[in-house]
Amino acid sequence: MEDLEPIMIxxxxxYLFCPRRCALVHMEQVWSENIYTMRGNEVHENVHDDSSHExxxxxxxxxxxxxxxxxNLTGKTDLVEFHNGIPYPIEYKAGRHKEFENDFIQLxxxxxxxxxxxxxxxxxxxxxxHGSRERKEIVFTEIMRQRVENVVLLVAEMLAKRITPSPVxxxxxxxxxxxxxxxxxxxxxxxxxxxxxxxLFEI
Numbered sequence: 072m073e074d075l076e077p078i079m080i081x082x083x084x085x086y087l088f089c090p091r092r093c094a095l096v097h098m099e100q101v102w103s104e105n106i107y108t109m110r111g112n113e114v115h116e117n118v119h120d121d122s123s124h125e126x127x128x129x130x131x132x133x134x135x136x137x138x139x140x141x142x143n144l145t146g147k148t149d150l151v152e153f154h155n156g157i158p159y160p161i162e163y164k165a166g167r168h169k170e171f172e173n174d175f176i177q178l179x180x181x182x183x184x185x186x187x188x189x190x191x192x193x194x195x196x197x198x199x200x201h202g203s204r205e206r207k208e209i210v211f212t213e214i215m216r217q218r219v220e221n222v223v224l225l226v227a228e229m230l231a232k233r234i235t236p237s238p239v240x241x242x243x244x245x246x247x248x249x250x251x252x253x254x255x256x257x258x259x260x261x262x263x264x265x266x267x268x269x270x271l272f273e274i
Contacts, residue, residue: 075231077138080146080180083222087173089243090229090236091253098230101252129154137184142223148181158185160196167203174198176222179215 078097085093095101123132130153138145150161160181164174175198182193199206229236238244238255247253 075143075227077143077145078223078226078230080137080144080177080184082226083180083219084173084177086222086226086229087176088171089239089247090225091238092247092249093226094229094235095249095252097226098233099235101249137181137188139184139187141187142180142183142220143227144180144184144223146181146184148185151185156189157191158182158189158193160185160193161206162196162198164198164200165202166200168200168205168207170207172218175209175215176219178209179211180219180223182211183216183219 082093082097085096123130125131132151132153133149135148135151136145137148148160149163152159152161160178162174162178162181178196178198182196185191186193193211195208195210197206197208228234238253240255244250244253244255
């Protein structure tokens with residue numbers, strides 16, 4: 072795993088949503104658009120212009136590249152505010168207020184990168200939901216930080232071993248843009264049929 076290319080922070084989000092989706096995107100380079108990904112792209116296009124400005128004495132950096140050599144992570148933030156020199160990452164999400172662990176872990180991973188880059192403790196950040204215009208502050212607890220490190224190891228192992236996990240075939244698949252490539256129901260049926268055949272001929 073030492074020779075593995077840096078892991079994209081977005082891969083942690085994908086893995087926590089669905090490990091198979093993470094493998095398809097980050098290992099097999101599979102991608103498809105749907106209404107949800109297009110909305111997300113539209114939101115991020117508005118914040119990913121590389122720019123630096125100051126608002127009420129707070130320096131704001133958009134599309135700031137971040138990395139961690141310790142965790143072998145790399146990525147790009149939507150927005151980082153600097154409060155008295157302390158980075159405060161803000162992740163933009165399309166749609167209305169919905170709290171998902173994968174979004175919180177993605178934000179915390181950005182914070183860990185910023186800590187390593189700037190040599191300061193990053194205690195908090197925020198998620199902004201574009202659809203409902205809500206902003207929620209997230210405190211990066213020790214449990215959340217450890218969760219980031221654990222997920223990094225899981226993703227690194229999957230990528231290093233070139234393992235594409237089985238589909239989850241549940242409600243997560245309904246709005247997934249990779250449904251046609253993943254074919255969760257078909258793969259699940261094949262597994263059920265194989266199991267039924269084995270049980271049929273068991274003595």
